[in-house]
Amino acid sequence: MPPREWIFLECSECGTRYYRTTKSTSTMKQAGKLELSKFCPKCRLHRPHKERKK
Template identity: 45%
Template sequence: MAKGKKGAVELISLTCSECGRRNYTTSKNRRNIQGKMEFNKYCKWDKKHTTHKESKIK
């Protein structure tokens, strides 16, 4: 693959809104979903379900 070429699908990480840790990674299609994704997922450090928001993978 050529460097710098952007496709429709990109990898993202999901960051916990309470502890700030990146717990999950997933992919999203930028053509279908323009805004930031947000899920209610389990955080093993908080030991409860919290809101996880999209962030970039470093």
């Protein structure tokens, strides 16, 4: 198993951290900062979510 790091995905609008995920260190080297479009329950919309370390 490659080393993994826990990260949170934080809504770029309201700052809600609704998603927690892991990513492998190999992915981290490739992509840099992770940004995903996820559903935010507070905004009730899909928003870009940026990674935040805990």
